[in-house]
Amino acid sequence: MFESILDCSAKAIAELKLLRLDSSKCDDAPPPTGVDDKRRVRKILSSGGNGDSAKPNRQQRKRSRLASDSVTLETPVPHYDGHQWRKYGQKLINNANHPRSYYKCTYKQEQDCGATKTVQQYQQDGGTDDPAMYTVVYFGQHTCKPAGNNTDAAVVKTESTSRSSGGGAGKLSPSDSQCSNISVTCTSVVVDHHQRTASIASNCELLDMAADLENTEVNTYDQIYEEAGFSPFDLDTDWAIDAHGHDLLKYGW
DNA sequence: TTTATTTGACCCAT
DNA sequence: ATGGGTCAAATAAA
Numbered sequence: 387m388f389e390s391i392l393d394c395s396a397k398a399i400a401e402l403k404l405l406r407l408d409s410s411k412c413d414d415a416p417p418p419t420g421v422d423d424k425r426r427v428r429k430i431l432s433s434g435g436n437g438d439s440a441k442p443n444r445q446q447r448k449r450s451r452l453a454s455d456s457v458t459l460e461t462p463v464p465h466y467d468g469h470q471w472r473k474y475g476q477k478l479i480n481n482a483n484h485p486r487s488y489y490k491c492t493y494k495q496e497q498d499c500g501a502t503k504t505v506q507q508y509q510q511d512g513g514t515d516d517p518a519m520y521t522v523v524y525f526g527q528h529t530c531k532p533a534g535n536n537t538d539a540a541v542v543k544t545e546s547t548s549r550s551s552g553g554g555a556g557k558l559s560p561s562d563s564q565c566s567n568i569s570v571t572c573t574s575v576v577v578d579h580h581q582r583t584a585s586i587a588s589n590c591e592l593l594d595m596a597a598d599l600e601n602t603e604v605n606t607y608d609q610i611y612e613e614a615g616f617s618p619f620d621l622d623t624d625w626a627i628d629a630h631g632h633d634l635l636k637y638g639w
Numbered sequence: 640t641t642t643a644t645t646t647g648a649c650c651c652a653t
Numbered sequence: 654a655t656g657g658g659t660c661a662a663a664t665a666a667a
Contacts, residue, residue: 472643472644473644474644474659474660474661475646475658475659475660476644477657477658477659480656486658490659492643502658504658
């Protein structure tokens with residue numbers, strides 16, 4: 387297990403290092419913020435209304451989704467990220483063994499929060515010692531405020547196949563061995579310095595973190611946690627995507 | 640009754 | 654034409 391932890395940590399660091407090389411091409415690409423008015427448009431359409439207004443909206447949205455920056459997490463526990471999500475779709479994807487699930491922020495309606503994510507299992511669950519791994523891709527930013535003083539991370543009941551934490555508390559300790567499998571990638575590294583605060587962990591900072599970790603004798607997840615001070619998987623931390631969807635932000639403990 | 644999930648259809652980008 | 658993202662009616666769960 388120890389070796390496995392080491393191996394996975396090394397892999398994560400290697401990936402982050404690769405991304406660090408790409409980080410030099412940080413350029414500005416302000417993603418349009420698509421307004422989700424589709425439901426109403428659909429209603430109008432289905433009631434025989436003029437459908438011309440539908441096209442720009444949908445186009446705008448789809449384009450924004452495809453062109454938008456994203457943050458990708460690879461994790462065995464895709465549903466514990468500090469936010470509440472509502473599943474709105476599932477699709478079988480070509481050349482994938484498992485369907486992809488689509489989630490939007492639970493507070494989309496009330497707070498017009500535009501954050502979405504997709505979850506897809508990419509590793510066959512080979513046994514009890516080999517937890518299924520999921521690729522989680524986050525789009526957009528959370529503009530919603532977390533409801534209540536919910537210190538526990540949001541627990542999202544989703545796929546029945548979810549095997550995470552088997553009914554245990556929705557909280558992982560940093561020493562949880564599963565956490566050693568986490569890696570973080572991003573499709574675009576653009577840092578808006580005006581958006582940053584002291585508590586922000588941007589992609590670049592994550593990459594720096596990886597570099598620092600590489601120069602340190604890090605043998606356990608506990609040490610990684612200690613070195614970094616936090617992790618993208620810290621459930622006591624609230625995470626968000628920055629205003630332009632470029633960075634993974636930490637906005638609270 | 641309310642809220643969340645499932646799932647087939649629809650639509651857009653490639 | 655096809656793949657993938659989203660909608661929304663039907664269904665399930667609380």
